[in-house]
Amino acid sequence: MNPRLRWKTRVFAAIVIFSNAFGNLFLTWGLRHGAGELTGSPLSFLRAIFNPWVSLGICLLITWLLSKMFLLSWADLSYVLPVTAFGYVITALLSRLFLGENVTPARWAGTLLIMAGVALVGLGNPQSERRL
Amino acid sequence: MKAWLLLGMIVASTVTADLLQSHEMKRHGEIQNFGLKGLRLVLAALARKKNLILAVACMAVSFFAFMALVQVADLSFAVPASAGSLVIETVLARLLLKEHVDSRRWIGAALVAGGVWLLAL
Numbered sequence: 001m002n003p004r005l006r007w008k009t010r011v012f013a014a015i016v017i018f019s020n021a022f023g024n025l026f027l028t029w030g031l032r033h034g035a036g037e038l039t040g041s042p043l044s045f046l047r048a049i050f051n052p053w054v055s056l057g058i059c060l061l062i063t064w065l066l067s068k069m070f071l072l073s074w075a076d077l078s079y080v081l082p083v084t085a086f087g088y089v090i091t092a093l094l095s096r097l098f099l100g101e102n103v104t105p106a107r108w109a110g111t112l113l114i115m116a117g118v119a120l121v122g123l124g125n126p127q128s129e130r131r132l
Numbered sequence: 133m134k135a136w137l138l139l140g141m142i143v144a145s146t147v148t149a150d151l152l153q154s155h156e157m158k159r160h161g162e163i164q165n166f167g168l169k170g171l172r173l174v175l176a177a178l179a180r181k182k183n184l185i186l187a188v189a190c191m192a193v194s195f196f197a198f199m200a201l202v203q204v205a206d207l208s209f210a211v212p213a214s215a216g217s218l219v220i221e222t223v224l225a226r227l228l229l230k231e232h233v234d235s236r237r238w239i240g241a242a243l244v245a246g247g248v249w250l251l252a253l
Contacts, residue, residue: 024211028202038200045196054199088212095208103208110250114212117243120236121218 005074012071013083019064021090025098027057032099081122085115135205139213141197146217149190151224156183158229209251216248 030053031038038044048054071080092111095101103111160178178184201210222241225231 024202024207027199028207031199031203038203045199048199088215091211092208095206099207101206101208103206106250106253107208110247110253111208111212112247113250114215114244114247117240117245117247118215118218119240120243121222121240123236 009071009075012067012075013080015067016064016071016080016083017087017090019060019067020084020087021094023057023060023064024091025057025094026053026060028095028099030054030057082119085118085122088115088118135201135209138197138201138204139210139216142194142201142214143217143220145190145194145197146214147220147224149187149194150217150221151228152183152187152190154225154229156181156187213248213251215244219245219248 030051031048033053034051036044036047038048049058068080068084071083088111092103092108096103156178160181198210198214219241222233222237226233
């Protein structure tokens with residue numbers, strides 16, 4: 001991999017990780033602060049979407065989806081999946097720091113186990129032989 | 133209880149969306165033309181696939197259920213727990229899509245299942 005592509009890959013990987021983690025954080029923050037309670041009605045969801053924090057969260061999640069698609073256009077799935085899995089730990093950290101959530105040792109262990117599982121799946125060959 | 137119901141809805145809709153997407157994209161074949169005109173043609177062709185439209189609808193259900201979930205449960209629970217879909221997807225990829233799932237993938241799926249169990253404690 002040439003240095004330019006390596007640099008581009010690192011930048012996009014960082015965008016993928018942080019846009020997902022902060023997108024989820026802002027979405028949750030907005031939903032808990034001023035977006036109103038979500039009931040079964042579509043109107044409550046529409047009202048929530050126009051909350052500034054929720055909108056910002058959705059924009060970041062769209063950024064995450066697009067940056068992940070762009071990254072996948074040149075990087076292997078086996079690289080992108082473990083990168084995505086690292087986002088679970090960042091999310092747990094942000095939840096603890098900004099949302100004041102109590103992340104218990106069991107929850108940390110569960111998060112790390114899930115990260116390891118997703119990373120392990122991602123380290124394999126992304127294109128298996130199909131049994132037709 | 134409500135959190136687990138919403139989580140179940142997220143997992144079910146994510147699994148359905150991913151299976152439909154994977155099935156339809158494999159039927160479509162590898163996308164090779166990434167030029168503006170080529171991408172426009174591909175997107176126009178994909179927008180007519182019923183399975184993909186259904187997949188997008190499932191993704192929307194998953195997203196709205198996620199919004200409802202983070203109102204009643206911790207974000208540090210909701211995000212990793214939704215990865216539980218990987219376990220079901222691995223089993224269904226083997227059974228429905230007839231993919232070859234090697235031991236590494238089974239172990240990975242088992243680790244995810246163990247992680248979700250730890251989150252439930």
